[in-house]
Amino acid sequence: MEETKKISAAVIRRLPRYYRYLGELNESGVQRISSKELSAKMKVTASQIRQDLNNFGGFGQQGYGYNVKYLYDEIAKILGIDRPHNMIIIGAGNLGQAIVNYEDFEKRGFVIKGVFDNNPEMEGKTIRGIPVMMMDAVSDFIKRNEIEIVALTIPKKAAKEVGKLVADAGIKAIWNFAHTDLNLPDEVIVENVHLSESLMRLSYTIANEGR
Amino acid sequence: MEETKKISAAVIRRLPRYYRYLGELNESGVQRISSKELSAKMKVTASQIRQDLNNFGGFGQQGYGYNVKYLYDEIAKILGIDRPHNMIIIGAGNLGQAIVNYEDFEKRGFVIKGVFDNNPEMEGKTIRGIPVMMMDAVSDFIKRNEIEIVALTIPKKAAKEVGKLVADAGIKAIWNFAHTDLNLPDEVIVENVHLSESLMRLSYTIANEGR
DNA sequence: TAGATTGTTAATCGATTAACAATC
DNA sequence: TAGATTGTTAATCGATTAACAATC
Secondary structure (H helix, E strand, O other): OOOOOOOOHHHHHHHHHHHHHHHHHHHOOOOEEOHHHHHHHHOOOHHHHHHHHHOOOOOEEOOOEEEHHHHHHHHHHHHOOOOOEEEEEEOOOHHHHHHHHOOHHHHOOEEEEEEEEOOHHHOOOEEOOEEEEEHHHHHHHHHHOOOOEEEEOOOHHHHHHHHHHHHHOOOOEEEEOOOOOOOOOOOOEEEEOOHHHHHHHHHHHHHOOOO | OOOOOOOOHHHHHHHHHHHHHHHHHHHOOOOEEOHHHHHHHHOOOHHHHHHHHHOOOOOEEOOOEEEHHHHHHHHHHHHOOOOOEEEEEEOOOHHHHHHHHOOHHHHOOEEEEEEEEOOHHHOOOEEOOEEEEEHHHHHHHHHHOOOOEEEEOOOHHHHHHHHHHHHHOOOOEEEEOOOOOOOOOOOOEEEEOOHHHHHHHHHHHHHOOOO
16 A cells, blocks of 8 residues: 555566576475576566565565575465455356366466356356356355456457446456457456467567567 | 668557558458547557658559558558468467367468467367377478468467477467567567466556555 | 574566657 | 557656676
């Protein structure tokens, strides 16, 4: 709530990657690391690492470097993954099922409480033990189960409408896999995963390689 | 091959979004649009649109704006999606199947020629008519079928090794869904889709909202 | 203590926005 | 022609890198 300075999107984009590397170092039993060593591993400058981290506090120690486990835990706090987040999936197609079945999200505290679809044949089924429900139940479910996040894995055509529906139901954030922008009020957080755009960037690089 | 000036990653990141909006305008029968109108729709500045496009050429006309269909086609060329790209999927799990079943990629010219896995039970099966083959056949298949792109939808543990395998087989680009960096030679293009990092960024925004 | 490495300020580099002459 | 809007240069803003004093 204090909100001193605004953290740039570029920094936020890098944070999960730091977190991943620190997690791996921690797993391997590494206890300390300097920005220089980490920079070599991650192929970024040591200066950038120090600048990025110092947006959030002084986590290191002169002459020593950073304690891996400590920094790892601090970044978890910054990322807000030091506590669970309730999530539902809307769209029980292949992609929705892939997300449900990918257990690592749950390990990170993203708890999938339900899956929703509008195909009556799916009703009553479960995916990895999680019940599939019909769309008419979604608003109620969000309110009663303190759902913070909706993963939208439905076709583009329906996405704007369903986005509005869950926004009205009080969802905090939408993880949007539909190939469209949702155009919701500013207080609804939207994180887009546009796979087709990613594939086009790849194609661009192929077409224009030679760097 | 002429390679005049280097296009920044920021511009490339925006190109597919322009392409998407222009496609939609074209579908709706809109024939011309000014940078100002487009900027209002896309919520970017008109200046940025003009600057971005002028990296690749003068596609507009003073006093008129841009011809939607023409610009759409030109961006397709820039993105290299004016010709087909052969692709294989390695990893026939939920995510791999989701990509195979998502027909829009094929519409854009990304032709999936095969799916590979190391689970013997999958051998001989097909997904949307595309055969699932075993990993020992992958190198040969790449060479014989002019495969340009590999989508890697396998667990992190195996990803580096398989990445090296397909790089050695002469693949141009890897669309990497594994939660790891591949560390391949520079000539191999890697486009990462790290879903867990996307979800953490979303979580960050929840934890630090109030902008 | 001497050496190492952070935290932070300053310098550089690059990207975005503004402005406007060119021109359709 | 007059009005509109691009293409492009200049100004601003922000992000990255370099440098180094502080300090463990």
